[in-house]
């Protein structure tokens with residue numbers, strides 16, 4: 001079976017008063033994530049994991065933060081483009097695994113909602129989507145959220 005693995009990483013600092021989105025889900029929290037788009041670290045890491053697996057340019061190359069078209073947009077748009085390119089090359093997702101690194105907010109109460117949202121966005125069943133919340137534990141001095149994501153892809157119907 002022809003398979004590909006992809007790895008994505010992203011991080012953003014908090015920004016007061018901006019809405020917080022993780023995995024396309026609005027999180028009830030007083031701070032959002034700084035960034036040109038909505039700053040959704042999970043969708044950015046996932047998008048980069050898919051793009052990396054299929055050998056495409058990364059998210060920063062495709063959607064430059066210098067480009068006004070992407071200012072304030074939903075990061076779902078970036079993921080949709082990565083999935084379009086993935087399908088265009090004949091691949092489908094097998095599973096995705098991710099780690100969200102944040103001291104706040106707590107990820108656990110949102111895990112299932114985020115998985116359901118990612119299931120809708122990727123077409124993967126929820127049992128093939130994993131989200132793990134981790135505290136920073138000295139990983140980074142700046143307040144914000146980081147995310148690491150891996151995906152496995154395959155060419156369907158190949159021997």
Ligand SMILES: [Zn+2]
Nearest residue numbers: 010039041044
């Ligand atoms: Zn980002």
